[in-house]
Amino acid sequence: MKAIQITAYGDPLEGLELVDIAEPPPPEKGEVLIGVEFAPVNHNDLLLFGGNFPVHPPLPSLVGNEAVGIVLQVGAGVENIKVGDRVTPPLYSFTWRERMVIPAEDLFALPTEVDLQQLAMLRINPPTAALLLSEFVDMKPGDWVVQNCANSAVGRAVIAIAKGRGLRTVNLVRRQEQVAEVEVAGGDIVLVDENDATERVQAMIGDGAVRLALCGISGTATARLVSALSSGGSLVNYAQMSGDMSAPGDFRPLMRKSITMHNFYQNKPAFRPKVPQILREAVELIRTGKLMVPVSAIYPLASFKEAIIHTQKGGKVLLEVNGAR
Structure with a gap:
């Protein structure tokens, strides 16, 4: 064999x-x-x-x-x-x-x-997305979640699961040609992840609350997510795709807006009992074409x-x- x-x-x-x-x-x-x-x-x-x-x-x-x-x-x-x-x-x-x-x-x-x-x-990215959306902030329908790496498999699962839960997504991508792909996948707002992205996000959501930020890149991209969060929001890091283990940038918003930071690892014992039901939820999204x-x-x-x-x-x-x- x-x-x-x-x-x-x-x-x-x-x-x-x-x-x-x-x-x-x-x-x-x-x-x-x-x-x-x-x-x-x-x-x-x-x-x-x-x-x-x-x-x-x-x-x-x-x-x-x-x-x-x-x-x-x-x-x-x-x-x-x-x-x-x-x-x-x-x-x-x-x-x-x-x-x-x-x-x-x-x-x-x-x-x-x-x-x-x-x-x-099925086993890694949809459960990661579902747990990121449920385990750190008590999200309410209509709330916004901002994420980078939105064109990734995790990012697409975040979009599909968030939409099913009545949440809205701000999605940051690395290249302009990825914007249309993520919009087709269901992203509510899709922007290129660059220096003015935070200001553009704030202008587009108005009085909406960005209560959760999901980082799969690290480095300067992390600092931009912090700036996009509303007061009392939470930042969750689940990967370091850039390879940059530092997070340079202006982190004063952490203090001014009482931002909390978390790290995520799917295979924690506390998460395991929740995965079977998440898998069934994800299979239905795949079956209906909402997650691909x-x-x-x-x-x-x-x-x-x-x-x-x-x-x-x-x-x-x-x-x-x-x-x-």
């Missing part, structure tokens, strides 16, 4: 290799065997490869944080899913392999009419290095694993 294995943290093009491993054993009580069909290449995968992620398995280790697959066999006592169902494995199940045995608890059958590629991206992440390219498992290079340059990339064959 083919799988991707990491042997050294650092450069993923040097530390990862395609290997042959033993087939998994038959599923035991409460377990299922699945054949992995698609697995995304996520930025948190890249962080893991570099040794800069909370999940830090001893080496050598299999890798992969997300996937969709078909149930090939069920163990004793499994009643919530059956052979032939599509499911998405738990986070950090090391999904870049053809077949795997996973716990059946909390799994549910995904709808058959929904694009498998979209379902492969454009896929830039699909690579076979053996071409994982090309997939990683593509991801480093930008764009959502999937590996086609085809473990059900």
